[in-house]
Amino acid sequence: MPIERRPLRDQIKREVLGRLRRGDFPAGQNINEGRLAGELGVSRTPLREALIALEIEGLIESQPGKGFRFAPVSPREYQELCPVVAALEALALESSDPAYLAETAPRLLAMATEFDASVASQAEIEERDDEWHDLLLGGCRNERVMDLLTTLKASLRRYVHLLIDDETEISRSAGEHRAIAEALIAGDTDAAVAALKANWTSGTDRMVEKLGEARE
Amino acid sequence: MPIERRPLRDQIKREVLGRLRRGDFPAGQNINEGRLAGELGVSRTPLREALIALEIEGLIESQPGKGFRFAPVSPREYQELCPVVAALEALALESSDPAYLAETAPRLLAMATEFDASVASQAEIEERDDEWHDLLLGGCRNERVMDLLTTLKASLRRYVHLLIDDETEISRSAGEHRAIAEALIAGDTDAAVAALKANWTSGTDRMVEKLGEARE
DNA sequence: GTTCAATATTTTGTATTCAGAATTCTCAAC
DNA sequence: GTTGAGAATTCTGAATACAAAATATTGAAC
Structure with a gap:
């Protein structure tokens, strides 16, 4: 052993x-x-x-x-980080095994729907979101991309708790996840990739605003 | 001081x-x-x-x-590395200041043309190629992306000397660079991004083949 | 001449030590 | 009460020390 x-x-x-x-x-x-x-x-x-x-x-x-x-947090860093994660998740999704995506899509949709309905704590929400993305990209065999994503997301996590503070954020996120899952079910990978990128850029504006407030 | x-x-x-x-x-x-x-x-x-x-x-x-x-080299790693660099350079180019691109494009074209004509040593070729990409992406203000590219390219450099061994590689690369520069001069950023991605994926097949031979 | 075990040597991973820089504290001068 | 000089303390960055693991070497048995 x-x-x-x-x-x-x-x-x-x-x-x-x-x-x-x-x-x-x-x-x-x-x-x-x-x-x-x-x-x-x-x-x-x-x-x-x-x-x-x-x-x-x-x-x-x-x-x-x-x-x-x-490392201190800054709107600047958040603005830099999001597009990088978006680009790398897009790459990971594009290079995923299609069979994996076809098999996993229904589960992804179910999770997104269930997520929308539930009310949960901050930590739970973050964990659920991570799980969803991990499942989505579980078919990517490019270790380098996955490792990079792991470390980049550790940096991003310092910000999400600032963003997730109301019901609307949750349902917006759930809606975007559903859109991605539905595109995958339809077999339209390009649309799924586009929706995934949108998922990562949609929070930016609000976050920058929030960070501006937090700075006093 | x-x-x-x-x-x-x-x-x-x-x-x-x-x-x-x-x-x-x-x-x-x-x-x-x-x-x-x-x-x-x-x-x-x-x-x-x-x-x-x-x-x-x-x-x-x-x-x-x-x-x-x-770290040992492997076809696997090269295949993983290239798409990551491609995706991040694409992101860097997309998020560059358009004014910078417009201003720099003619110089990029000149460099690519000159490069095609010249015959140079291994080290010089690598350096010229690096310089060209650095100039291309010099308008990107996303530090995170640029830092990641720096480190990823250090890993890639272990492979390029295996690839650059004949005249054809040089002129192929120069041609691709020209295509990127011309797209920028035409103001077509999307085409430039596509050509840039092609530049990074074009070498993969030949490289994997070469690595297969080298392994005996 | 192999093979294997026992011993000797090297090398790593971690703890400890040490010099100098940065910080905090003291206290006198105003 | 504030300020600033200087001493005392703390902390970092780097070197050294040390135990345990890995590797190399020896030599005896066959």
Whole structure:
């Protein structure tokens, strides 16, 4: 039995990613390596290795001599991130196995419909949305694209909780998901790709507005 | 005067990237941290930090307990990489300032034409091609896209020297560049985007074939 | 001459140490 | 009460130390 031995730096990275997802670390907060290492029960060496990996992924920044901090959020970054995710999800969908799409489309439609009806917590909504997109793109065999999407979405997640605050956002999202699923059922991949891109760009304007308010 | 103080890990990363570009490190070769650190005149700590950054960027792999090695090349990876670069360059071009494109298009055309005529070394050809694409996308203000492209192209560079081996490749590439530039001069961005995507997919088949041979 | 086990060596992964830079604190001067 | 100089402290960046795992080497048995 091949028991997996992951290096400490990977486990630490996972842990920090988990906490980041939970919102434990405010954006922009700087990181005290000694304290965080102590909290995690490890030394600074593997912690720093994990932080450097997260820096490359865009979730952490560093200033020479001043250490690391969790990357601050900005309308600018959100505006940059969305089109990238849109383009890569579009690519992933285009390069998916058609058989997979045909088989999965009904389930996607069901999920979207069910989602529209339900009322759920912030965290649940985010999770459902992620699950839906994961299922949609589960037929993509391009690992590079999928890995990139995983990391880019980790950056995006810092924003969605700012956006999902009312009923209308949920039903809009559900409607867009239904449109994508229906296009797939009709066998019209191009339309599905277009609808998917629309899904990623539709939130941008409102988000930028929200972020403008939040900045005071 | 703001003199830049870059951390050692960044300098090391740059150095390794430079050597990688020069082909000093054979793909698949594993890395002896102690030796390389000694060669560079630094300790293992910042070297490992640099290697971890390069691992996230996809140029290096690591196996627990066995250390790092330069990522091997494979037809599979090349096939995955090309569409990603194509999609992101397309996005970059689409989101470029139209004024920049209008202004730059004639120069792009001139470069492509001149390129076709000249005979040059391997390294020169690669450099010229990079310059051309950099100029083409110089009007894109989406930092995230441009950063991603930089790192993805570093991975791709390990393959191009396998592809550029005859006159025909050069003139094919020059022709495609001309087509893109002409579309831009005509103000037809959509056509330019389509031609750009074609530029990235045209090499794939031949490359996969070449890689198949190289594997024996 | 192989094969295998036992030992020696190297190498990795992590912890610890250390120098210097950045920050905070103290306290006198106004 | 504010300000600023200087000392004390904290923190980062990098080097070194160390234990455990991986690899290489030896040599005995057949």
